[in-house]
Amino acid sequence: MDRPVTTTYLEMTGRDRLRPAKAPPTPCELVQVREPDPELNRSLYVQVGAGYRWVDRLPWDRARWLAWLDRPDLETWVLYSSGVQAGYFELERQAEGNVEIAYFGLLPDFIGRGLGGYLLTAAIERAWDMGAMRVWVHTCDLDHPSALANYRARGFEVYRVESKTARFPDAEESAPEQVSQVS
Numbered sequence: 001m002d003r004p005v006t007t008t009y010l011e012m013t014g015r016d017r018l019r020p021a022k023a024p025p026t027p028c029e030l031v032q033v034r035e036p037d038p039e040l041n042r043s044l045y046v047q048v049g050a051g052y053r054w055v056d057r058l059p060w061d062r063a064r065w066l067a068w069l070d071r072p073d074l075e076t077w078v079l080y081s082s083g084v085q086a087g088y089f090e091l092e093r094q095a096e097g098n099v100e101i102a103y104f105g106l107l108p109d110f111i112g113r114g115l116g117g118y119l120l121t122a123a124i125e126r127a128w129d130m131g132a133m134r135v136w137v138h139t140c141d142l143d144h145p146s147a148l149a150n151y152r153a154r155g156f157e158v159y160r161v162e163s164k165t166a167r168f169p170d171a172e173e174s175a176p177e178q179v180s181q182v183s
Contacts, residue, residue, distance in 0.1 A: 006162070008161050009161070010159065011134055011137075011157060012134070017155040018128075020125075021117025026113065027081070030078070030079050030080075030122050037069070038066050038069060040076075041076055042065055045103065072093075073092055086109075086115055088103070093132075105144070116146065116150050124155075
């Protein structure tokens, strides 16, 4: 199926531009994944992205996931709320002092609980701690309806907007339960 998609690119060019979100309403812990874990990252990607047609990584096999994760410039962080996985983010250190928030999101059961701003604040702070000169992210109109507002509320500024037609598999083809496990 073809569908028009608008992608918005945002950046933050100074740590002082961060507008932190308030603390989460429930006990939370943010844990860095120290050893590359393709099964964990794939599971989080599928769970977070299932409702938003995240499909670009679905065909990846274990070797491709491991190649993506097993790099010193890539970090994965998992948010736990009351001991349960609630969300995650991946940060990628890039050339010229850029750090991209490559993936970011909450698991469906944790949306609307006041955790998104907190998790995004943590991702941005970690990106600056990685030595960023610029932190950037992109979102599209297939992501959660509050994604763009959350990025802007934290201090990101739009620097580019693109619209194009994208091809997506039928919903049945991309359903998480029908996607084979990483092996």
